[in-house]
Amino acid sequence: MTSSSKPTKDRVTYLRHPFLDGLSVLTASAYHEDFPVHLHDEYSLTLVQSGRETTVTPQRELTALSGSISLTPPNVLHANPNRNGSSYGFTTLYLSPDVVHYLSPKATARLREDSVVLQEPHLFAALTAWAAGPHAPERELIALLEQLFRSSLNGNYPAQDSPSATEKSWLANVTEYVNQNLEDRVYLDDLATVAGMSRYHFLRSFRREKGVTPLQYVNLCRVERAKKSLMRGNSITGAAHEAGFYDQSHFHRFFLRFSGITPGQFLAGSNFVQDHH
Structure with missing residues (x-):
């Protein structure tokens, strides 16, 4: 999304629910913008309801057509470019890693480093109906998500090159710092000192591994930190x-x-919606 974009409340809505560790739901219709490279602390589960969604990760590019479900693990850098300029509609559920591990420990072990696209018409329809509300009981949503993550284990995904132990070490040190x-x-x-590299070598190595520059990564992490702060009830300035x-x-x-929404929209949506059980 460009810095001049002005999403409106009737086009993008954000709500946070008082169950499943604060399940968040972002809904957009007639959406035209690009999402630049970004990340989430949670699993993002996107129901593509019209048009198509493109997801680009450091490993590959995926296209999810209308009726598909796109799933991206936490802390995976990815972009959602609008390749053809056409609008698309989607609903994204953000699930905490603890919740997904509870629902399917095997899925958290399998889905760690890249996005996947699932074709599950029944689950797509049921989750779309749930997101449209009024919401079914929490146990019904849990059952749907358990089915979804079981399905994710059946896919044949391209093998990914795992970084060496040395690469994992310097990346871990930098991200921790x-x-x-x-x-x-x-x-x-x-950051280069923490990585034990020259400035030039570090810049090239980091971009090769993450797909963004180190300072772009810092700003992405800052946005995620700000979201957590807003969820705790902090003011936008704070x-x-x-x-x-x-x-x-x-x-x-x-x-x-x-994020596709303003801090004010995020703060308003972070006030728990009423449970309809």
């Missing part, structure tokens, strides 16, 4: 400062670009 220092300024030279954004317009622009 970033998450521990989001409130402060994070400099490229410091969440911005906690995540390391000291310019409100800068924070608003990044949040909108990587």
Whole structure:
């Protein structure tokens, strides 16, 4: 999504539910924008209700047509470009890793590093009906999600190249350093030192592994930190400062670009909706 985009409330809605560890639901219709490279702390389960959704990860590109379900694990950098400029409609459920592990430990072990597209018409219809509300009891949603993750284990997905132990070590060190220092300024030279590389070698290596520059990754992590802060009831200004954004317009622009909604819309939707059980 470009920084000039202005999603409206009637086109994009965000709600958080008081069950399944705060299940969040983002719904959009007649959506035209690109989502640039971003990440989530949760599993994102997208029901493509019209048009098509393209997902690009460091490993590959996937297309989910209307009636498909796209599933992306936590902390996987991915983009959703609008290849043909046509609008599409979708509903995305954001599920915490703990919830998915409870529903299907095998799925969390299998679905760790890349997105998948599932063709499950019955589950698609049932989950779409649930998202449209009024909502069925929580146990019915749990049963649907358990079926979905069981189905995800049956797919034949392309093999992925696993990073070596050395690569895992420096990447883990860098990401840990970033998450521990989001409130402060994070400099490229410091990240290169943590990785044990020259600035130039680190920049190339990080981009090869993650698909974004180190400082782009820092801003993505800051947006996720701000979301958590808003969910805890913090103000928009407080969440911005906690995540390391000291310019409100800068924070608003990044949040909108990587989330598809404004901080105000996210904050309003984070107030738990009433359970219809």
